[in-house]
Amino acid sequence: MSTPVKTAPPTPAEASNRVQVSWTTRLLGRPEIGALVAAIVIFIFFLIVAPAFRTPASFFTVLYQASTIGIVAVAVGMLMIGGEFDLSAGVLVTSAGLLNGMLCYQLGLNLWVGVIISLAFCLGVGFTNGYLVMRTGIPSFLITLGTFFVLQGANLGVTKLVTGSVSSPNISQMDGYTTLNFIFAHEFKIGPVSLSITVIWWLLFVFLSAWILQRTKIGNWIFAVGGNAASARAVGVPVTRAKIGLFMTVSFLCWFTGMHYLYRFNTLQAGNGVGNEFLYIIAAVVGGTLLTGGYGNAWGVAIGAFIFGMTSLCIVYAGWDPNWFKAFLGVMLLLAVMVNLYVKRLSTLRKVG
């Protein structure tokens, strides 16, 4: 049953009435098109109003800022295409770093040991999220809201208990620091500008996610479980495994970002990360991912994260009060949702030819 039957040689084609769809229609049908247009408009806008943005150095700073959100957003986007939410992603980043830092400092372990233990912990959290969602049928919004509060409390509680303050100890003198600093937080000097290694990691993860979503069978399954889980199950897609895998992907990239913060700043504030879960979701939605699942792509999510990085810094470059940033983010989100709704209607009702 699982092996396709051999096909006969292609039948001599009758006059093909395949319609050549115009490239404009194809382009408009892509999820990231709205975000791309928005990104270009915002980019030009800030080039005009913020002179400080016109240097290569600030462009690379924007890229760095985008990558800190963008890495987790890659996975959150995939999870949302798969029809689920993860609200615990923001604080899990901090948990990952704190666990590594405090564990190694208190027990005098090599930092590599902490990195591995932290990874196992994060994957465990992701698995628990996924397992509980699939097992109980409770919406992932609620399950991960629970995980969010548990982790937020534990971050502060455990850190206070272990260190007596709300920040983790400085780990920059410990064994393994140099290599780990290079992997997670190196800055490449290119002439006068510096490029953070996270930007390279980010692009790598975006490419990987784009490959998985568009060209592998796992990508096919992700779209299917998000678009119609019952239907996917009926044709033999392992829905539970696919969704648990998506939650674990999110927690893996949370771990990665947590490692970046730890090895960049050497110490972490236990209260960090709260609220970032929404930034990941906003990046995904602005990038054309449907909130209800089944539609979106990796490029859109990357553009969404870039818009975030650009606006958060350019408001400063333009000399405005940075407090307005959140208001701007809200407007972006509303516009994005409306564009998405319109696109979905186009793509489901569009009569080709």
Add this chain to the structure above:
Amino acid sequence: MTDTLQEHADPTLHKGEPLVEMIDVGKAYGAIRALKGINMVVNAGEVTCVLGDNGAGKSTLIKIISGLHPHNEGTVKVDGEEVHFSSPRDSLNHGIATVYQDLAVVSLMEVWRNFFLGSEMTGSKLPLSGMKINDMKRIADEELRKMGIVVKDIDQPIGTLSGGQRQCVAIARAVYFGARVLILDEPTAALGVKQSGVVLKYTAAARDAGLGVVFITHNPHHAFLVGNHFIILKLGQAVLDKKRSEVTLDELTRQMAGGDELTELAHELESGARG
């Protein structure tokens, strides 16, 4: 239109050979008994029609055969061997494919992705190896053309096809991937007359190619057009179980409409009208 079937239908199928047998099968959900004492045989090259009103137990019956819910009474045999399905995958591996009325396809996904969903063609066994996208598009397009469905663009979301075409894509997909038993869950319920015709023709074609078909419907007219054997369910039990030669369309229609209850109702209404 039947080329796909002729090419892909399992050549080892022999008309009249029993593929699936259900003996005294029952199913209870907690204290609620949804199905009791069902005997049914699905033969190769025959259409077995299961008729019944809403809540009669039709869906429970499908769920047992398609592996969504295991039965808890009686025996189910496939090719003479007793089975107890634990998942839809299990039942698919025995060559039983189910096409559901409302959840046959994922509407936002492209036609070719839907066609190959769950049985994608990949370059290698590695989980991240690329799919053979060009081959998949070509095959999906060819197979659909053979059925007389010409999609304008194989990349269009399947939600843009008509309901009848979506059903046909789902059936074609099942047959292409080697199904020997097809379960069709109310395939014509939401369709217009012309589209129902397309689906019924394809059902008959599947039958003639030697597949065993279970056709679930509440429309006796559609059932009688293609069926070889008819079972009418009421409150989880079979109230009629006859071969085509033993039954007339009138009898089926009468039974479906309520049978003896209907006669009673007629009397009541009649006396009410007089009084």
